Amino acid sequence: xxxxxxxxxxxxxxxxxxxxxxxxxxxxxxxxxxxxxxxxxxxxxxxxxxxxxxxxxxxxxxxxxxxxxxxxxxxxxxxxxxxxxxxxxxxxxxxxxxxxxxxxxxxxxxxxxxxxxxxxxxxxxxxxxxxxxxxxxxxxxxxxxxxxxxxxxxxxxxxxxxxxxxxxxxxxxxxxxxxxxxxxxxxxxxxxxxxxxxxxxxxxxxxxxxxxxxxxxxxxxxxxxxxxxxxxxxxxxxxxxxxxxxxxxxxxxxxxxxxxxxxxxxx
Amino acid sequence: xxxxxxxxxxxxxxxxxxxxxxxxxxxxxxxxxxxxxxxxxxxxxxxxxxxxxxxxxxxxxxxxxxxxxxxxxxxxxxxxxxxxxxxxxxxxxxxxxxxxxxxxxxxxxxxxxxxxxxxxxxxxxxxxxxxxxxxxxxxxxxxxxxxxxxxxxxxxxxxxxxxxxxxxxxxxxxxxxxxxxxxxxxxxxxxxxxxxxxxxxxxxxxxxxxxxxxxxxxxxxxxxxxxxxxxxxxxxxxxxxxxxxxxxxxxxxxxxxxxxxxxxxxxxxxxxxxxxxxxxxxxxxxxxxxxxxxxxxxxxxxxxxxxxxxxxxxxxxxxxxxxxxxxxxxxxxxxxxxxxxxxxxxxxxxxxxxxxxxxxxxxxxxxxxxxxxxxxxxxxxxxxxxxxxxxxxxxxxxxxxxxxxxxxxxxxxxxxxxxxxxxxxxxxxxxxxxxxxxxxxxxxxxxx
Numbered sequence: 022x023x024x025x026x027x028x029x030x031x032x033x034x035x036x037x038x039x040x041x042x043x044x045x046x047x048x049x050x051x052x053x054x055x056x057x058x059x060x061x062x063x064x065x066x067x068x069x070x071x072x073x074x075x076x077x078x079x080x081x082x083x084x085x086x087x088x089x090x091x092x093x094x095x096x097x098x099x100x101x102x103x104x105x106x107x108x109x110x111x112x113x114x115x116x117x118x119x120x121x122x123x124x125x126x127x128x129x130x131x132x133x134x135x136x137x138x139x140x141x142x143x144x145x146x147x148x149x150x151x152x153x154x155x156x157x158x159x160x161x162x163x164x165x166x167x168x169x170x171x172x173x174x175x176x177x178x179x180x181x182x183x184x185x186x187x188x189x190x191x192x193x194x195x196x197x198x199x200x201x202x203x204x205x206x207x208x209x210x211x212x213x214x215x216x217x218x219x220x221x222x223x224x225x226x227x228x229x230x231x232x233x234x235x236x237x238x239x240x241x242x243x244x245x246x247x248x249x250x251x252x253x254x255x256x257x258x259x260x261x262x263x264x265x266x267x268x269x270x271x272x273x274x275x276x277x278x279x280x281x282x283x284x285x286x287x288x
Numbered sequence: 289x290x291x292x293x294x295x296x297x298x299x300x301x302x303x304x305x306x307x308x309x310x311x312x313x314x315x316x317x318x319x320x321x322x323x324x325x326x327x328x329x330x331x332x333x334x335x336x337x338x339x340x341x342x343x344x345x346x347x348x349x350x351x352x353x354x355x356x357x358x359x360x361x362x363x364x365x366x367x368x369x370x371x372x373x374x375x376x377x378x379x380x381x382x383x384x385x386x387x388x389x390x391x392x393x394x395x396x397x398x399x400x401x402x403x404x405x406x407x408x409x410x411x412x413x414x415x416x417x418x419x420x421x422x423x424x425x426x427x428x429x430x431x432x433x434x435x436x437x438x439x440x441x442x443x444x445x446x447x448x449x450x451x452x453x454x455x456x457x458x459x460x461x462x463x464x465x466x467x468x469x470x471x472x473x474x475x476x477x478x479x480x481x482x483x484x485x486x487x488x489x490x491x492x493x494x495x496x497x498x499x500x501x502x503x504x505x506x507x508x509x510x511x512x513x514x515x516x517x518x519x520x521x522x523x524x525x526x527x528x529x530x531x532x533x534x535x536x537x538x539x540x541x542x543x544x545x546x547x548x549x550x551x552x553x554x555x556x557x558x559x560x561x562x563x564x565x566x567x568x569x570x571x572x573x574x575x576x577x578x579x580x581x582x583x584x585x586x587x588x589x590x591x592x593x594x595x596x597x598x599x600x601x602x603x604x605x606x607x608x609x610x611x612x613x614x615x616x617x618x619x620x621x622x623x624x625x626x627x628x629x630x631x632x633x634x635x636x637x638x639x640x641x642x643x644x645x646x647x648x649x650x651x652x653x654x655x656x657x658x659x660x661x662x663x664x665x666x667x668x669x670x671x672x673x674x675x676x677x678x679x680x681x682x683x684x685x686x687x688x689x690x691x692x693x694x695x696x697x698x699x700x701x702x703x704x705x706x707x708x709x710x711x712x713x714x715x716x717x718x719x720x721x722x723x724x725x726x727x728x729x730x731x732x733x734x735x736x
Contacts, residue, residue, distance in 0.1 A: 067687065092687045095667050140667045141409050169538050172672065173703065175683045175696035192670050192681060192698070199559060203670060224541025227706050228698075235373075250366040250735060259374055260694075266371075266378050 063096030068181030092181070097136035102144065113200050114144045120165040121146070121156075130155055145203040150215050153206050154242070157218045160193060160202075168193035168202065171218070173228035176236035178261045186210040187238050191218070191225075208238065217242040235260035331359075334717075338367045342447045342721045345731030349708070349724075351717065358720060361712045363705055368735035376695045380661030381407055382622060384692055386479040388682075391697060392733030393476055394439050397432040398675035399682075399697065399733075400481040401425055405562060406684035406695075407483040409669040411662075413615060420611040421485035422564045427498075427601035428471065428480065429563070429673075430594040434505070435464035436676035437587040437594075441512065444584070444725035448525045453515060460508055463501055470494055473633075482622055484615035490605060498602050502595050509595075512588055526581035530711040530723030533578050540710070541703045544678025545590070546727060548574045549582035556674035563673075568597050580726035587728075620662050623654040661690040670698075677701050677728055697736060701729035 070090045102114035118137060125133050133152035138145040148156050160168045172192040180186055185207035194201050208215050217240040219225050229240040230249040237258035240246055248255060257264055268280040302309050337348040348364035372391055376384045388403045389396040408414050442457025465475040471494055472480035472487075480487050516522045532542065534550040547554055555572040557565040573589040575582030614621045623643075625636035643651040666688040672681040678700030685694040704727045711723040 070689070092689075093666060094687070141412065141669055143669060145668075171541060172670075172679060172681050172698045173541065175694075175698070177668075177685055177694045190668070190683065192672075192683070194672075196554060196559075201560075201670070201672075203668075222541070223539045224703055224706065227702065231702075248366075250369040252366070259371060266374060 064093040065096050065182070066091050066093050067179045068092040095138050095140040098139040100137070102137070102139045113198070114139060117144070117166065117200065117202060118146075120163065121160070124159045124163045124166070125156065128155065128159065130159075143201070143203060145205050147205050147207070150206045150208055153204070154216045154218055154221065157191075157204070157221045160204075161221055166195065167197040168195045168200075170194040170196055171222035171224055174218075174225055174232050175228075176232040176238055176260065178236055180210075180262050182207075184209050187213055187236055189215050189232060189238055213237055214239045214241050216240070217246075219243055234258065237261065338364070344443060344447070344724050344729055345734075347705075347724070347729065347731055347734075349720065351720065353717060356717050358712050358715055358717055361709050361720060363708050365702075365705070365731070365734050368731045370736070372736050373695055373697070376692050378691065380690055381483060381664055381692060382657075382661060384695060385482055386477075388695070388697065389477050389479050390732065391736050392675070392677075392680075392699065392701065392730045394436040394730050395432060395676045395680075395733070396476060397428045397478060397481060398673060398680050400479065401429060401563065402671055402673045402675075402680050402682035402697070403684065403695065404481050404483050405671040405673065406669045406682040407664060409671060410664045410667055410684060410686050411483070411620065412665070413484065413617065413620065416615050416617065418485055418612045418615065419564075420489075420605070420608040421613045421615075423601050423604045423608065424471075424486050424490065424613060425481055425563045426565065426568065427598060427605070428468070428478075428486075430597045430601070431464055431467055433676045434591050434594050435461050435468070437591050438464065440587055440676070440725075440728040441584065444722075444728070445516075447721050447725050448522075450516075450522060453512070456508075456511060456515075460505065463504065467494075467498060467501055470497060482614070484617070484620045484622070485613050487614075487622065488626060489613050495602050495606055498598060502599055502602075505591075505595055509588070509591060516584065517588075523581060525718075525722055526579065526584060526726075527577070528579050528581075529715070529719045530580040530583075530726045531578055532707055532711055536707070536710060540707050542678070542707055544674075544676070544700055544704065545583045545586045546704055546707070547678065548572070548586050550578045551576040556672055556679060560672070562671070568600050570594075570596050580722050583726040583728075618650075618653050619657075623650070623657050663688060663690055664692075672698070675700055677730070677733075678704060697733075699733045699736065701727075701731070701733040702736075705729045705734055 068091070070088075070092055072086045072088055100115065100118060101112075102118065103112075121134065122131075125131060130152050133149050133156050135147040135149055138147070157171075160166050170193070172194060175190045175192075177188040177190060178186060179188065182188075187208050187210060189206045189208075191204040191206075192201065193204065206215050213236075215238055217225070217229055219229065219240075220242065226244070227249060229243050230246060232238050233240060233243075233246050234248045234250050235258055247253065251259065270280055270283075271278040332353045334351045334353055335348065336351060337343040338346040343349060346367040348367065350360075350362040350364060351358050352360040370390075372387050376387050379387065384403060384407075385400050388399045391399050405414075408417065438457045438461040442454045442461070445451070445453025445457065468478060469475045470491060472478040474480075532540075532546065532550070534547075534552055536542070537547045537550055537552075543554065551574050553572040553574050556562070557570075558572050570593045573586045573593060575586050623639070625639040626633055627636035627638070629637070643654050664686040666686055668683065668685040670681055670683045672679050674680075679698065680700055681698035683694070683696040683698065684692060687693040705724075707727060708720075708724060711727075712720040715723070
């Protein structure tokens with residue numbers, strides 16, 4: 022059903038893009054082909070899926086064990102971002118991108134936006150990590166942007182995305198303009214540091230502690246980056262993909278409960 | 289702490305580098321009182337919770353006191369962390385509903401809805417959800433909101449000693465739970481809203497029960513107003529306590545009744561509608577005092593608005609008899625159908641006959657969906673909805689597989705609880721309880 026996920030989205034996007042090209046008096050067919058070729062090329066490879074049923078240890082009786090498929094995420098979207106609907110008003114994504122380009126240029130941060138991805142009606146700005154605090158401040162304070170509300174940060178671990186394994190994802194909301202955008206910042210496993218945005222969005226205090234706790238991303242400049250959900254002396258960061266599910270002995274008031282696979286069994 | 293006693297629950301005192309530490313269990317008060325009086329240090333750090341009847345769950349408060357004035361307040365959370373987000377990565381997309389419904393156990397249907405809307409956005413089937421499924425979602429969300437607000441008011445009342453508010457709050461919540469059980473089969477942890485729709489159609493007679501409930505609530509809700517709104521003791525405890533203005537809410541990311549108590553009418557049901565909320569007639573409730581009393585009044589008023597929405601849902605459902613409640617795409621829709629047989633509820637015999645005797649395709653779909661699940665195209669989605677406590681966002685990431693690559697919930701209780709310090713520092717210790725009750729955190733959602 023979803024072996025070719027982009028097929029459907031490309032079909033859906035086609036009429037919108039051709040309408041847009043027509044409105045601008047461009048040659049819609051040529052630009053459309055360019056868009057599709059571009060999207061196919063820029064899909065970001067994050068890994069490879071082997072086999073069909075997720076079994077690695079048992080013998081392959083299905084005949085699908087040799088199957089190899091690359092796992093890709095939606096790639097960069099070239100502007101214009103189209104007549105985006107939703108509560109932000111028509112074409113608001115282009116407005117936001119243009120305003121962001123303007124304010125970053127004014128501050129000498131032209132290259133702070135690495136790429137822009139539009140997928141399923143949501144826009145994601147990939148921000149160079151050292152520029153995050155400055156860009157966040159601009160996004161909050163500029164009148165045309167005014168993203169005054171941050172819905173926290175969420176970490177994602179892509180072990181196959183070499184050199185940028187850890188992603189921090191920020192969801193910003195402009196109540197003034199009724200728009201939502203997403204910022205994504207990456208850092209390598211070997212240098213898991215991302216500057217904190219608590220100075221701009223104090224609400225991220227606990228959210229950054231949570232992401233540090235679960236992913237080990239160190240938010241530089243956070244006023245007190247300690248574990249929040251796990252115990253203070255917990256080893257490891259549980260939400261990383263290389264951290265197993267379960268199998269942890271539980272200690273309570275000096276007594277220990279062994280992990281499920283080591284408990285006494287009657288079988 | 290160095291305890292040498294054999295009884296780990298006994299009240300003890302010990303000397304540490306930070307000063308003298310007393311473990312208070314409510315029995316040996318004399319030693320504590322005389323000890324503190326002897327030390328006559330003007331600052332005391334009190335560890336309140338995580339097991340304490342007034343902290344609204346397993347919340348630990350670390351309060352620095354000068355006399356009865358709180359000079360610093362910090363929260364310790366994580367006592368209810370169960371790793372739900374991690375576990376979701378090891379189960380199929382449909383099973384994720386069963387897990388995320390256990391986060392915030394009072395507003396659980398909002399979690400199911402946010403998660404399913406996220407999955408549906410990634411599947412690109414947002415426009416294909418049947419109308420009846422959307423109406424049923426709204427109906428359940430609003431019933432859930434009433435239940436949640438009733439508990440907020442009830443436990444908030446109990447924590448300040450208004451026990452009658454507690455008993456009548458839980459009395460009405462029982463009615464809500466009864467209705468949820470009638471519709472979904474379970475009182476809590478419903479796992480009823482599924483990617484593609486809802487799991488079952490409305491049972492026979494449910495609409496009449498809901499109409500009776502609405503009629504009864506219209507008689508019962510004024511009791512809360514009579515009991516509390518102008519009650520001098522109630523007002524003395526709540527008015528001007530836990531103050532947080534609009535600028536503070538924006539900085540701290542506070543949403544829900546706390547934000548609306550500053551007079552700012554921000555409600556995602558109106559501002560960024562989902563599940564067809566734009567088609568319902570209701571008002572966004574606000575108050576202008578930015579204090580605990582305002583938040584109480586907002587919750588009370590919101591229950592009235594929820595009743596209005598429920599009435600409209602019932603009206604629509606009456607005209608949607610027999611309409612589908614699950615998406616038509618057989619590669620996504622959960623195949624199994626339930627029905628009532630002579631020995632209780634079980635697999636629908638019609639469905640068994642269909643897959644075993646009539647259609648090989650249907651059997652294959654059933655097998656594949658139940659064992660392996662459906663694949664969701666790679667990408668990420670963030671869907672925010674207005675839970676009873678504020679903006680609840682589901683950040684759902686897929687790598688194109690049959691299980692969520694990452695599911696993160698931006699929990700409103702988690703975020704709102706950060707306001708504890710700013711709401712209670714400089715106030716009296718008794719007001720800390722009121723301030724936290726007005727935030728109404730649910731620790732299941734905070735710790736996940």
